[in-house]
Amino acid sequence: MAQIFHPTANAVARLSIVIVGLVVIGGLVTLDQLTRAPYGTEVGVAREQPVPFSHKHHSNMGIDCRYCHTSVEDSSFAGIPPTKTCMNCHSMIFADQTILEPVRESWKTGESLQWNRVHDLPQFVYFNHSIHVAKGIGCSTCHGRVDEMPLTRKENTLYMGWCLDCHRAPENFVRPKDKVFDMAWTPPANQAEVGKELLKEYKVDTAHYRMLDCYLCHR
């Protein structure tokens, strides 16, 4: 009877053990890396917008964040300005720029501008801007140097692990309340001590059953 397999089949069989192992491990590592790469996180990816709005340009003129994001201190939602806010200035300034046509169009017709959301938390997450601002977490801690972004992009992943980085050790991120809207603020060398002091001052209960309670965000 003829041989069914060539002798090299032995080598193939042995090799296949290694290859299958490598493929499985490689596949898992690839998936994990894709999740953490901009492909999954969309960090640093600027979304297309109806108007190529530049935070850099506007904040360099000294406009405060809260001029447009009015509800950041009062509400869960920081607020996206109504067309009216744009037109406060742009009815006079650059009033004939074609780039601003959608804004004028919106003003004329009463149809809202439709912005593409850059920071999009899943629906099952409860997040509140006002409490973070009130307890000394600055804009730039999460959003990065928005004042240096010509087009808005995400600075952080907004993954749960990223949230927990701070909720596990808020003393590394908390800052004096008057610096909350200071985009250029960087933690001082003794942040560890200052942070603890600030947490005490703001009456932040850092107990795990509070800061890390599932129900805090998944209500």
Next chain:
Amino acid sequence: MMGICFLIVGLLFTTITKLVTTGIGIWGNNQPVAWAFDIVNFVWWIGIGHAGTLISAILFLFRQEWRTSINRFAEAMTIFAVMCAGLYPLLHLGRPWLFYWLFPYPNVMQTWPQFRSPLMWDVFAVSTYFTISVLFWYTGLLPDLASLRDRAKSRIAQVITGVAALGWRGSARHWQRYDIIYLLLAGLSTPLVLSVHSIVSLDFAVAQLPGWHTTIFPPYFVAGAVYSGFAMVLTFMIPVRAFFGFKDFVTQRHLDAMSKVMLATGLIVLYGYAMEAFVGLVYSGNPNEYFQMHNRMFGPYGWSYWMLITCNGIIPQLLWLKRVRLNPVLLWFITIVINIGMWLERFVIIVISLHRDFVPSSWGMYFPTKWDFGMFIGTMGFFGFMMCLFIRFIPMFAGFELRELLHKKKSHSH
């Protein structure tokens, strides 16, 4: 037979599709009975799987030679039963495609599974059990696959069985390694027989619910598992034996020995019931425990408790009689009764304990929906289908082991 089973597999797939697209709300379980058919069936199937491991591992280590003609069959049953069992908790997750959250792996949520939960231990226990069972079964199959390869007529059959046989040539070195590996795997599986169902029982025993929170659960569950496992082996074995005329392989002696195992484990289980009743009604002095036990016997689901006692405790006592043990038809009937009884046992433990909580305002009833039944019948069909495939394509008996046994027997008799 296979056609019928395949139809039922279709039912299973329909149910799963409906379940995945709609959600587990199509099942009847809801607060307070959050665990119902899904976990009842899970425990039932896992229990059925136990016979295979027990036969192949423990009886092998004890050198019980009569196991030889039934071990392959029982091992296959183990694997298919664990497959059926695994399906239930997986689908009960609600989002089964996220099952990998159960495993500890570095993830972007920076969370770990709750290692203090017995449900977590269950994941590891059942997956280890499945892996070892498959390895054990496959290792045992190797020499037979090789002889299939040698006898294969067509080229395709040669290649398929050849690859499956992993280059087995039957040399002395192969046999020596085979014996070592088989012994090692038997050693590995032995603790698994005890651990898997112990951990399944801890799913309940760790919870502080009257009817669940008891230390008797692990041994009582393991005995029950072996009980139902042997019953299921016989339920399948007796018709197959009659149909294919395997009376020379599966002899009266096998039926007799397996009946005795069932009788022994059945008595352990009966002792468990007695203890539960004693502790609940008399010994604990705890009003919650008392109420639970009383409700189990005389509450709205009382019928299931008395059916359970009849099926698992009373009818199997017939096995004391040798005439019954040697009568395949009667034996077959008893095994069916035991299977029903063991299913009822899980129903009694899970549903009855849950439906009367500490707070009367949160009492409720559980009614299975058609999808619950669809799923249950579906897994039975799947099990039957896999068994049919197994009988059709894979040597049902360990051919070489039987030959070895015959050889030994002959040389002894000289």
Next chain:
Amino acid sequence: MNETSFQPESDVGMTLSEARAQLAKARGRNYWRSLEQLASRGNFQAMLKREMPRQATDVEVSDWDPIDRRDFIRLMGASLALAGLTACTKQHEEKIVPYVKAPEELIPGRPQFYATAFVHDGYAQGVLAESHMGRPTKIEGNPEHPRV
């Protein structure tokens, strides 16, 4: 070929723009109060079904019917496989649609409360209404209303 055959949409249901147009035409007492009421008009229901098909009904109404065994198994297999894939999808893009002119005293993300009234049996009933950006989410009795 006559004129009527040039209405491919009519037997499948109205389009969204037709529905809008119909709404724009509505005047006076012709307003609808709920989606159910709107849905009972014309073949809006058919449009909805087409816009948001459920797999099950889609299978029933489409050309798949009658399903033979192979198609059935293919569908089952595909849906199971695709169920696995849903874990790999990204969040879909979301729009933010701000006001053109924001109403006064409205803070987006926080509810507003109004003391208002509705007519019941010819009398005004005082109620407190919770409103989220114009959508009432809760109405309860107003204990300080003079009629109470």
